[in-house]
Amino acid sequence: MRMLLKFIIILLVTTSLFAEKEKISLQLEWLHQFQFAGYYIAKERGYYDVVGLDVTIKEMKTDVDVVKEVISKKSEYGIGRSSLLVDRAEGDPVVLLGAIFQHSPSVLITTNPKIKTLKDLNNKNIMITNDVANGATIKAMLLSKGLLYENINFQQHSFKLKDLIDGKTDAMACYLSNEPFFLKRAGIPYKVFDPRDYGFDFYEDIIFTSEDELKNHPKRAEAFYKASIEGWKWAFAHIEETAKIIHDKYNSQNKSIKSLIFEGKVLKELALNKNGDIGTISMEQIDKITNWYRVTGLLKEKYDFSPYIDPLGFNKKRLNIGVLAKRGEEKTLERWEPLATYLNRSLEEYHVVIHPLSFDEIEEHIKNKSIDFLLVNTVNYVQFENQYGISRIATVKSRGMQGEACSYFGGVIFTKKDSKIKNLNMLKGRKFAAVNEDSFGGWIMAYEFLHDIGIDRDDIKLKFYNTHDAVVHAVLNSEAEAGTVRSDTLKHMAMEKQIDFDKVKILEPKQYENFPYTVSTKLYPEWPFAKLNHVSENAAKEVMTALIRMPEDSVEAVKADIGGWTVPLDYSSVHEVLKKLHIKPYDKIDITPFEVLKKYAIWIYVFISILIVGIIQFIHIRKVNLELDRKVHERTEELYEANHRLKELAHTDALTGIHNRGYFMELAEQLFKVAKRNQSPFQILSLDIDYFKDVNDTYGHQVGDSVLKLFTKKISSLLRESDIFGRIGGEEFVICLQNTTHEGALAFAEKILKEIRALEYKNNKGDRISFTVSIGVAELEGDKTLTQLLSESDEALYRAKRAGRDRVES
Structure with a gap:
């Protein structure tokens, strides 16, 4: 057995070594030295070989521009500095994968x-x-x-x-x-x-590539990056051995082993983050670098770098979201990839990947824990909640014809416009198309409606087509005489020019108040977004918060054709439907009937036996139903309490207790519209605590948090009830003043400066910490939008900082 195992290992290694490898190159930004040790180690110890890569490491030459080298595809990957952000803003299609040095050497x-x-x-x-x-x-x-x-x-x-x-x-x-x-x-x-x-501490030695490389070779990019990080881990764990490898093979500068060891020890301190990880890169730090570029004039305007910073999440924990592919895999990815884009921009620690799943695939993925979250129809959710204990954390809001958000949906029963079928009773004996046995909008809603008017499923020639699109095509191509899909399917297909809506006839059409579609059935809660049992509470909380805060008019929401998300709805009405139709989990009850005496069977005993079995079955069914009702009731009660907490979370900054960015913008937009309509004075103040990073670095983040709380408490005490105050970033805040002149706003800002100067925080060591604030003021004039007003106050804030801080600019 051992000999066989050894043979298999040798065979695998040999196959790996002699398999044809992809040839790529890495352009360094300097001469060979310990600065690039991780790449040498990944090459010398075979980490690149294992992932099928043959990597050429190119030393810097005086006539080489690293960025041009990569975007011209002379090298697939490069090592650059923070100036890559300027290159990106100026049009060079570079993508930043990770930062080796968290602190610049x-x-x-x-x-x-x-x-x-x-x-x-x-x-x-x-x-x-x-x-x-x-x-x-x-x-x-x-x-x-x-x-x-x-x-x-x-x-x-x-x-x-x-x-x-x-x-x-x-x-x-x-x-x-x-x-x-x-x-x-x-x-x-x-x-x-x-x-x-x-006071300037930014990233250095950033691994980057081109957009084309990442788009065309994402797996190769991931393999190269992760093998490189493994090389760095080994290099820093074995500095002396690494120094000798560099001395013997990569020593164009003729450095001594002692100098290389010294270099390795210094760089290790600069590379590892507080958790001991290598390569991490965060948007918070990128924003700080970007702000400095704006101050220095190298960046003229604000630029959203988030799509180009670790877009595939190489440095983040992966979260897999399974989505029911009700319209097929391609359409599912097309619709829900924007949600992944939004979550990846919103979640600092996690990277989200969308996985389209057919009805038959969902349960297997739940069992294998190959997905972490599930976006699925309501019936699937109820069934999996009962069987696997998944729990909903949000409910999607669909988007109507005019863009209105709705958290309920229904089903349509339809036929061709020229069909002889005039009403539902004429469906008996006809070919009827539906999506799937477990599809709520694509079968069960219609089934309930037909059941209620006396049509059983055996009265129609039922056939399942697996996707909503396939059902619609089956009816219009006369494969089926009628069919059912969820309420918005016909709209989507008509907008995509797959069908002519005028050729469709909806049977028993109904209109509900505040619901945008014509339907045949009742309305039920929209799809829930659920977490699986193995997912940590922290990850679930982060995802839930991001979903609830997603603006319904955001680019990603519009692309996904949703109106954002709401707190989890009550799904007890779905349970009632499943009970009525005896659908899982209310379908089968295991019972043990009495053994009927065969040899001396008498009809009366048979009758009694049947009666007893019936009574036992009834009691058992009743007991199971009551237990399910109890679980639903308990879950509903928990959700009511969670809803209250979520609403508060969606509006409030967790640390300071003032309005968060999303809720502040919502309130500010309302006040802004009132001010414009009434032509009343309206002012925006942008505030930023000066040198706040020094407080964090000197005294620690816990003290920094206490300073933020003290700061917001003081300013809140100065505000009127009509003013609104929000936190929009780490140490960045905004105040909205209505019915206040520009002179009044400037006077109020000066008062804030005076009060903050006098403010002092005393930590547990007795240190007295004082700080100041810079303020930018902008006034509503003419046809300015709220966005322009915020931009002007932001620019004024930066002028205040450039002019020396602790001052007001307008």
């Missing part, structure tokens, strides 16, 4: 004893590469001390430390892990200007 070093401060670099020479010059960290550090780029002579980087030592340049862009080691060993005095000492 980029520094400026001088050996000129006359240069003691950053200001001494004014009108001096700095040797630097273009991407470092345009990177956020170095540029932010220089600008923070009033140094203008036009007053500095930037020289092309020679990559030779000797040029710095010989005075051919006054300062050189270096890596904290490299040049200090050689200068110290040579006994040459030097001074380091580290952006982190000036």
